[in-house]
Amino acid sequence: MIGHVGPFMLRWYGVLFASGIIAGVWLGLREGRRKGLDIDRVQSLAMWAVAGGLVGARLFHVIDHWHAYASDPLRAFDVSSGGLAVYGGLLGGVGAGLVCGLRNGLPVWRLGDAAAPAMLLGQAIGRLACIPNGDVLGSRTNVPWAFVYTNPNSMVPAELLGVPTHPYAAYEILFHLVSPFGFPPPG
Numbered sequence: 001m002i003g004h005v006g007p008f009m010l011r012w013y014g015v016l017f018a019s020g021i022i023a024g025v026w027l028g029l030r031e032g033r034r035k036g037l038d039i040d041r042v043q044s045l046a047m048w049a050v051a052g053g054l055v056g057a058r059l060f061h062v063i064d065h066w067h068a069y070a071s072d073p074l075r076a077f078d079v080s081s082g083g084l085a086v087y088g089g090l091l092g093g094v095g096a097g098l099v100c101g102l103r104n105g106l107p108v109w110r111l112g113d114a115a116a117p118a119m120l121l122g123q124a125i126g127r128l129a130c131i132p133n134g135d136v137l138g139s140r141t142n143v144p145w146a147f148v149y150t151n152p153n154s155m156v157p158a159e160l161l162g163v164p165t166h167p168y169a170a171y172e173i174l175f176h177l178v179s180p181f182g183f184p185p186p187g
Helices: 012-034 039-064 073-077 086-103 108-128 168-178
Strands: 003-005 008-010
Touching: 012 039, 012 108, 039 086, 039 108, 086 108, 108 168
Parallel strands: none
Antiparallel strands: 003 008
8 A cells, every 4th residue: 555545545556557557548549540540539439448448357356256245246346445357357348449449430450459559558557556466476486586475464375475476467567568569470
């Protein structure tokens, strides 16, 4: 946690997650302009895609952890306690973006070309949020770059506190940052 004012808590996860969304939208708009898309329509689509992504991320999390929500389904609306799933975010965001793009007559393939690097950048920055939380862990390891979590308030299971683990979130961030710009396809 960064700090709080009254009931409002500012957490690293929220700041980094929001930064990922902002960076992704920025790059998507830049790429859309570069590809000759109607930028006003793309801005509208971006807002729908972000909303669809947030709803999808929460819905996927609730479904995936239904055992925690079954006895009190209204808890699904308590987003202050966390719970977003990237797969749901991708499905919800792409689905909302696709529907909005088709309804507004945007060329879907060019739109996808503009959105792909934006989603990778947003995911890379958003994944940074998982590092201080400790909610994405790799397997136990002895590599010198291992992450060792010691904070009992992190999301790390108690049996892995103090244990070196592969920094899965860092690996994923590197993959996202390199994949759209670097390596040519094999063959």
